[in-house]
Amino acid sequence: MNGFYNYQGRFAPSPTGPLHFGSLVTALASYLEAKSLGGRWLIRIEDLDPLREPPSATGQILNSLDAHGLFPDTPVLFQSRRQSAYHTAIEHLLSTGRAYRCSCSRKQLLANHGRHPQHCREVSTASSSQPFAIRFALHDEQCCWQDQILGPQHQVIRAEIDDPVLLRKEGFFAYQLAVVVDDIEQGITDVVRGSDLLDMTGQQLQIYQALEATPPRWLHIPVIVNEQGQKLSKQNHAPALDDRTPARNLFNALTALHQKPPESLLGGSVEDLLEWACAHWKRRAIHLTSR
Ligand code: GLU
Secondary structure (H helix, E strand, O other): OOOOOOOEEEEOOOOOOOOEHHHHHHHHHHHHHHHHOOOEEEEEEOOOOHHHOOOOHHHHHHHHHHHOOOOOOOOOEEHHHOHHHHHHHHHHHHHOOOEEEEOOOHHHHHHOOOOOOOOOOOOOOOOOOOOOEEEEOOOOEEEEEEEOOOEEEEEEEOOOOOOOEEEOOOOOEOHHHHHHHHHHHOOOOEEEEEHHHHHHHHHHHHHHHHOOOOOOEEEEEOOOEOOOOOEOOOOOOOOEOOOOOHHHHHHHHHHHOOOOOOHHHHHOOHHHHHHHHHHHOOHHHHOOOOO
């Protein structure tokens, strides 16, 4: 188990492809938040879905982070090796009535405005012949929480309609479960991530509560978009980072985070750049970028 740390942050990429500029910006922001506050910084590979993950991606991501001088303070954690912890969490949620088995297809749910035609929440097991998912049972709630940079957040959580999948029908554990279980296990106090995950936070808060754990602080940074205004991602063909130019990439990432690095750093080493960035890190400057 982890000891108690005042600040423990992490970067948690899903290895669907090599690191691109947008993911470097997220990694760097979480690293600088942690380091500028004297905290620890961890890396977790969220390799939950082998069907979407080319086998080479994890190695590429870790090499890329190394090339950019972003070294974690503890060994990298792989979600693919955490099955038993996820099983235990699901058993707990099933036994406390906060999870249920559901064999509804996406089509059925869509046709029924997100309501479950078989009243899955009320029956204790899904009909045995059909494959089933396990979903989290949300409570209806007007959820309020404080983002470290965006300020007060309000989310309307709708029971049943929004219930997230925890274990997919295909047998893979889902992001909403694994991210909470692992942030708890790793003693993460502060999550820095892209604002594309903002809407997930209210649901995650309920999962923390159901697992009787203290939630972390959240800080959502603006996502980097391409010229068409789309989030940089593998789906949108974001190019892989060029690991041969790490100082330039870090310089550009700092610029995207509105940190105004001096041009002279471009000729320096990765270490010089990170040292400058840590000493001059201004969380509030990120806010200048629109969401
Ligand atoms: N694995 C998620 C992603 O790559 C990030 C999870 C998180 O930071 O909460 O989008």
